Amino acid sequence: MSIPRELQSLGRVVEGASLKDHTTFKIGGPARFLYRADSADAMVQALQAAARAELPQLVLGEGSNVLIADAGFPGLVILDRNTALDIDGTTVTCGGGLKTMELLQRCADRGLGGMEFMAGIPGTVGAAVRGNAGAWGKGFGELCNQVTCFLGGAVAQLRPADLQFAYRYSILRQKPGIVLAVKIVLAKRPAEQVAREAADIVQKRNERIPPDPSIGSIFKNIDLKTAHLDEAKLCQALDATAEEFHAKTKFGKLPVGFLTERLGLRGMRIGGAQLSKQHGNIIINPECTATADEVAQLIAFIKTRIRNQTGIQLQEEIQYAGF
Numbered sequence: 508m509s510i511p512r513e514l515q516s517l518g519r520v521v522e523g524a525s526l527k528d529h530t531t532f533k534i535g536g537p538a539r540f541l542y543r544a545d546s547a548d549a550m551v552q553a554l555q556a557a558a559r560a561e562l563p564q565l566v567l568g569e570g571s572n573v574l575i576a577d578a579g580f581p582g583l584v585i586l587d588r589n590t591a592l593d594i595d596g597t598t599v600t601c602g603g604g605l606k607t608m609e610l611l612q613r614c615a616d617r618g619l620g621g622m623e624f625m626a627g628i629p630g631t632v633g634a635a636v637r638g639n640a641g642a643w644g645k646g647f648g649e650l651c652n653q654v655t656c657f658l659g660g661a662v663a664q665l666r667p668a669d670l671q672f673a674y675r676y677s678i679l680r681q682k683p684g685i686v687l688a689v690k691i692v693l694a695k696r697p698a699e700q701v702a703r704e705a706a707d708i709v710q711k712r713n714e715r716i717p718p719d720p721s722i723g724s725i726f727k728n729i730d731l732k733t734a735h736l737d738e739a740k741l742c743q744a745l746d747a748t749a750e751e752f753h754a755k756t757k758f759g760k761l762p763v764g765f766l767t768e769r770l771g772l773r774g775m776r777i778g779g780a781q782l783s784k785q786h787g788n789i790i791i792n793p794e795c796t797a798t799a800d801e802v803a804q805l806i807a808f809i810k811t812r813i814r815n816q817t818g819i820q821l822q823e824e825i826q827y828a829g830f
């Protein structure tokens with residue numbers, strides 16, 4: 508194998524590098540080609556070069572939401588390390604590769620708050636836009652004012668309405684657009700107040716989220732507004748009282764963890780992959796021995812079991828790459 512002519516001008520393209528260490532799951536085979544882009548220009552050049560070489564492309568941020576196949580990825584993997592940051596009053600412009608936790612910290616240091624709900628969520632700004640990452644009923648999309656994307660072969664400026672943000676969704680989950688830069692607007696807040704609130708949130712998360720390697724919640728929680736569930740039948744299938752059901756669904760979503768708990772799926776294991784006992788929507792790789800195939804089998808098993816016993820068809824929140 509050799510590096511295609513179209514990629515050679517990028518420099519520093521590596522062949523066959525393992526992707527395990529580029530994901531929080533510690534799972535995944537090799538990238539046919541791997542390139543680290545340190546700026547928006549480098550991102551665009553890499554995307555254009557891959558298109559010219561007719562190679563599939565995969566942009567990776569922190570790899571905290573992606574299951575990479577054991578066979579790896581058969582094209583160009585671009586590590587987004589475009590970490591530019593510019594703060595002008597309450598307007599903040601940052602590169603797609605900046606970690607959201609670093610953004611939160613650096614804005615807090617400048618007396619800016621409003622994204623404390625993102626505290627403890629791993630990952631980069633670009634992926635947070637794409638999947639409208641968030642917690643506590645809020646999403647990163649709410650902060651966005653303008654998003655610069657590489658879309659359809661050109662750089663485009665998108666407004667929040669263009670991105671159609673919804674629960675763990677933006678239009679970029681359907682269109683192959685890559686986030687180059689994001690402009691967000693924050694509010695003036697004392698640094699200590701932001702730090703205190705963020706630390707409280709991280710502590711609450713640490714009580715719920717297992718420390719083992721994972722890619723966060725595997726499935727989207729079920730939106731009660733759109734799911735049209737028969738509550739009585741569901742309570743019967745779950746052997747749960749109406750009170751228990753209402754206590755779990757008070758934010759308008761039915762947590763997948765409640766389903767896996769009631770159906771006795773927590774702790775279930777296939778090979779090295781295990782559905783966490785602590786959080787019933789997170790698959791962990793406790794000994795770092797799980798294969799992507801084992802995780803995919805466990806996902807399929809959970810989906811089938813839940814569909815057969817409740818009629819609910821779960822949808823993945825995570826992304827698959829190389830499958």
Ligand SMILES: Cc1cc2nc3c(=O)[nH]c(=O)nc-3n(C[C@H](O)[C@H](O)[C@H](O)COP(=O)(O)OP(=O)(O)OC[C@H]3O[C@@H](n4cnc5c(N)ncnc54)[C@H](O)[C@@H]3O)c2cc1C
Nearest residue numbers: 568569570571572603629630631633634640641685686723
């Ligand atoms: C322990 C743990 C807890 C988590 N908790 C939460 C939570 O509370 N809320 C939540 O929303 N998520 C959570 N997640 C999931 C994850 O943190 C988010 O989905 C995060 O936004 C992923 O960022 P990333 O940079 O790691 O993306 P990656 O995993 O690298 O990529 C995810 C997807 O985004 C694409 N992508 C990456 N960069 C770009 C870009 N610049 N432009 C366009 N697309 C891009 C990738 O191609 C891929 O399809 C958790 C994950 C873990 C491991």
